[in-house]
Amino acid sequence: KNEVEQSPQNLTAQEGEFITINCSYSVGISALHWLQQHPGGGIVSLFMLSSGKKKHGRLIATINIQEKHSSLHITASHPRDSAVYICAVIRGSQGNLIFGKGTKLSVKP
Amino acid sequence: GAGVSQSPRYKVAKRGQDVALRCDPISGHVSLFWYQQALGQGPEFLTYFQNEAQLDKSGLPSDRFFAERPEGSVSTLKIQRTQQEDSAVYLCASSFSDRVEQYFGPGTRLTVT
Numbered sequence: 001k002n003e004v005e006q007s008p009q010n011l012t013a014q015e016g017e018f019i020t021i022n023c024s025y026s027v028g029i030s031a032l033h034w035l036q037q038h039p040g041g042g043i044v045s046l047f048m049l050s051s052g053k054k055k056h057g058r059l060i061a062t063i064n065i066q067e068k069h070s071s072l073h074i075t076a077s078h079p080r081d082s083a084v085y086i087c088a089v090i091r092g093s094q095g096n097l098i099f100g101k102g103t104k105l106s107v108k109p
Numbered sequence: 110g111a112g113v114s115q116s117p118r119y120k121v122a123k124r125g126q127d128v129a130l131r132c133d134p135i136s137g138h139v140s141l142f143w144y145q146q147a148l149g150q151g152p153e154f155l156t157y158f159q160n161e162a163q164l165d166k167s168g169l170p171s172d173r174f175f176a177e178r179p180e181g182s183v184s185t186l187k188i189q190r191t192q193q194e195d196s197a198v199y200l201c202a203s204s205f206s207d208r209v210e211q212y213f214g215p216g217t218r219l220t221v222t
Contacts, residue, residue, distance in 0.1 A: 004151075030208050043152075043200065043213035086151055095207025096142055096165065099151035 003027050006087050006100035013107050019074040021103045023087030026068065033097060034061050034072045035086040043086070046072070077107045111135070113214035115201050121220045122191045130186045130217045134203030141184050142211060143176055144200040152200055158184060159207065191221045 004025045013019050023032070031050040037043045047054050047061040049070075054061050058077075063070040074081055084104050088097040114133045122128050134141050140159055144152035145168075154168040160181035169176070173192075178184040188195055198218050202211040 033210070035213075040215070042215050043202075045210050045212070048210045088151075090208050095140055095204070096154040096157050096168070097144070097152075097202075097211065099144075099153065101151045 002100070003098050004087055004089055004100040006103050008103060009101065010104045011106070013077050013105070015078060015107055015109050017077050017107075019077050019081075019105065019107075021072045021085050021087075021105070023070045023072070023100055024068060025070075025087075025089050025098075027089065027091055027098070029089040029091055031090045032063055032070050033086075033088040033090070034070070035088060037084040037086060037102065039083075046085075074105075079107045079109050082106050113201055113203050113212050115199075115214040115217050117217060118215060119218050119220075121222060124191060124193060124221055126191050127187065127189045128191055128219065130188075130199050130219070132184045132186070132201030132203075132214060134182065134184070134201070135212055136182075138203035138205055138212075139181075140204045140207045140211075141178060142202045142204075143184070143186050144202065145170075146198040146200055146216070148197070155186070155199075157207075188219075191219075193221050195219060196221045 034046045058075045060073040084102040086102040087100040116131045143155040146152040156176045157165040158178040173189045175187045198216040200216045201214040204211045
């Protein structure tokens with residue numbers, strides 16, 4: 001079983017829809033990242049959080065440490081949001097990231 | 110300022126060749142990470158440097174993989190006697206210290222034929 005599980009693997013939405021991507025992990029962590037990867041490989045960090053909730057524009061990330069679960073929400077989705085969204089955790093004793101397999105999001109106009 | 114840069118962006122190697130992949134981290138970033146991303150998969154950890162010290166190389170898949178960061182800045186990932194299963198995107202990331210936000214380079218796509 002992977003240490004970081006994401007769902008769904010693939011997601012197709014209509015422009016304007018509210019989107020949720022879920023991440024569950026099974027190891028102790030010091031923080032969790034949500035990353036965005038566009039075709040061609042470039043990865044951008046969207047959020048790093050260790051508790052509670054963070055918001056940036058139309059993106060909201062939440063984490064529940066007790067339940068070992070995090071969600072990424074996109075409000076009023078737009079075709080330019082189409083990308084792979086990856087959840088990654090920093091284990092408590094290490095600095096390296098352990099990644100989920102990603103969620104491929106496609107937003108149709 | 111400049112982000113993390115990697116070179117080359119694309120590399121095609123014949124099986125058995127040696128390759129060297131370069132990473133230029135953000136200036137002043139202490140921590141540097143190498144990750145390997147196979148097609149359709151999430152990245153996987155290879156190795157981690159704090160300044161010039163390689164503190165964790167547990168993710169290197171075989172002794173054909175070697176990484177160095179001799180002056181605590183630029184890092185090179187070397188793969189000897191490349192095999193087809195080495196084909197992947199190799200990502201470099203740097204951060205101000207460990208366990209804080211990491212900044213990723215664009216990756217080097219290695220194809221072994």
